Amino acid sequence: MNDFTLGDILLALLHGLQWTAILSLTAFVLGSLGGLIILALRLAHRPALVWLAKTFIEVFQGTPLLMQLFIVFFGLSLGGVEIPPWLAAALGLTLYTSAYLAEIWRGCVNAIPNTQWEGSAALALNRYQQMRHVILPQALRMAIAPTVGFLVQVVKGTSVASIIGFVELTKTGGMLANATFEPFLIYGLVAAGYFLLCYPLSLYSRHLERTLHVAR
Amino acid sequence: MSYQFDFLAVAREAPELAAGLARTVELTAVACIAGLLIGIVGAVCRAWQLRPFNTLFAVYVEMFRNTPFLVQLFFLFFGLPTLGIDIAPDSAAMLAMVINLGAYAVEIIRSGIEATPKGQIEAAQALALKRWQIFLHVVLRPALLRVWPAMTSQVVIVMLGSAVCAQISTEELSYAASLIQSRNFRAFETYFVTAGLYLALALLLRQTLLRGGGRLLKRGRP
Numbered sequence: 001m002n003d004f005t006l007g008d009i010l011l012a013l014l015h016g017l018q019w020t021a022i023l024s025l026t027a028f029v030l031g032s033l034g035g036l037i038i039l040a041l042r043l044a045h046r047p048a049l050v051w052l053a054k055t056f057i058e059v060f061q062g063t064p065l066l067m068q069l070f071i072v073f074f075g076l077s078l079g080g081v082e083i084p085p086w087l088a089a090a091l092g093l094t095l096y097t098s099a100y101l102a103e104i105w106r107g108c109v110n111a112i113p114n115t116q117w118e119g120s121a122a123l124a125l126n127r128y129q130q131m132r133h134v135i136l137p138q139a140l141r142m143a144i145a146p147t148v149g150f151l152v153q154v155v156k157g158t159s160v161a162s163i164i165g166f167v168e169l170t171k172t173g174g175m176l177a178n179a180t181f182e183p184f185l186i187y188g189l190v191a192a193g194y195f196l197l198c199y200p201l202s203l204y205s206r207h208l209e210r211t212l213h214v215a216r
Numbered sequence: 217m218s219y220q221f222d223f224l225a226v227a228r229e230a231p232e233l234a235a236g237l238a239r240t241v242e243l244t245a246v247a248c249i250a251g252l253l254i255g256i257v258g259a260v261c262r263a264w265q266l267r268p269f270n271t272l273f274a275v276y277v278e279m280f281r282n283t284p285f286l287v288q289l290f291f292l293f294f295g296l297p298t299l300g301i302d303i304a305p306d307s308a309a310m311l312a313m314v315i316n317l318g319a320y321a322v323e324i325i326r327s328g329i330e331a332t333p334k335g336q337i338e339a340a341q342a343l344a345l346k347r348w349q350i351f352l353h354v355v356l357r358p359a360l361l362r363v364w365p366a367m368t369s370q371v372v373i374v375m376l377g378s379a380v381c382a383q384i385s386t387e388e389l390s391y392a393a394s395l396i397q398s399r400n401f402r403a404f405e406t407y408f409v410t411a412g413l414y415l416a417l418a419l420l421l422r423q424t425l426l427r428g429g430g431r432l433l434k435r436g437r438p
Contacts, residue, residue, distance in 0.1 A: 061418075062414070062415040062419060063418070064390065065379075070403070071407050152282065156282075157284075184294075187295050190287050
């Protein structure tokens with residue numbers, strides 16, 4: 001049939017899985033920073049900044065991740081510079097993650113009762129101090145569970161990067177499936193790889209949701 | 217800057233884009249209806265703990281919510297033929313979207329059903345409503361109404377996710393885009409316009425579902 005043993009296949013897939021994890025983490029860490037910036041704009045008292053943040057979120061939540069990656073990939077190479085797939089993938093996924101996290105976190109900030117703002121204003125805290133010492137610590141607690149939950153979406157999203165040529169788990173699987181003519185086995189293993197990354201995160205997110213709700 | 221944008225090269229291909237858009241809408245419509253049905257059946261099995269279906273649905277939900285849509289699509293399209301089941305790109309795309317949305321719908325609708333206040337069911341029993349009447353009017357309809365915004369978001373997410381179906385040569389909107397950019401060599405402009413079309417469709421879909429679904433679910437109620 002072919003020269004690939006199951007061991008070879010598993011090893012190659014494990015290598016792909018590693019790149020999936022690296023890309024996920026990169027997008028998540030940079031996306032969290034981006035998300036904080038968008039959140040700050042969204043909560044600002046300047047209509048122009050709020051509009052900017054809203055539009056950013058709307059555009060990235062309203063277009064397919066694949067189109068975002070294509071636009072970053074082809075847009076950056078317009079100047080004639082060939083950019084590597086990993087850079088386009090990391091940048092595209094970071095923007096995508098920023099938009100979603102900003103929106104998730106905004107929901108948490110909005111869920112803080114108005115009396116907390118009023119109370120802290122009565123203590124003569126300025127807006128930054130209100131945020132830093134009163135609102136964010138409480139909002140952060142609420143944000144943990146949905147943020148971990150969104151990490152699952154990021155991990156799954158990285159599979160789209162295979163389409164612009166980044167060799168992660170899905171791409172590795174595709175190449176192996178072509179070489180071994182065993183797509184059922186290979187894609188089954190690829191799916192299992194993602195499940196291995198995502199399921200614990202899903203469980204953890206659910207656990208956090210339960211425990212943090214009880215404590216409130 | 218040396219690069220000259222040429223959006224006219226994309227505008228000339230409008231019929232191609234329109235055909236792709238129509239296919240995307242078609243796939244989404246089927247996924248929405250079938251996914252909702254799976255969601256209702258699964259949610260009932262999960263919420264009422266009907267054995268063995270509650271376990272089966274739990275496994276189904278976890279499997280499909282924790283793996284990427286693209287891999288599910290490849291598994292169906294490339295994997296099934298090795299088992300002797302040949303499947304056309306369109307059917308594979310449709311099936312994958314239905315199964316994917318169904319998995320999310322089960323969880324979304326279940327949370328709605330489980331939020332039904334006990335007193336409501338007791339009140340319905342006191343009014344001598346039959347079991348199916350209670351289910352339909354006291355449990356299901358309010359549950360769907362409660363979770364409709366979440367359901368709408370999920371349908372939009374699945375619609376946007378369908379952009380990867382071009383990878384198995386389903387001729388939807390992103391397939392049209394790939395075809396056009398291979399003809400006019402204007403990749404950036406083509407994908408930019410296509411992303412705009414997706415954005416418009418996403419906004420329209422969300423509004424339509426929120427308004428239409430809300431109206432349908434509230435019909436005949438005070």
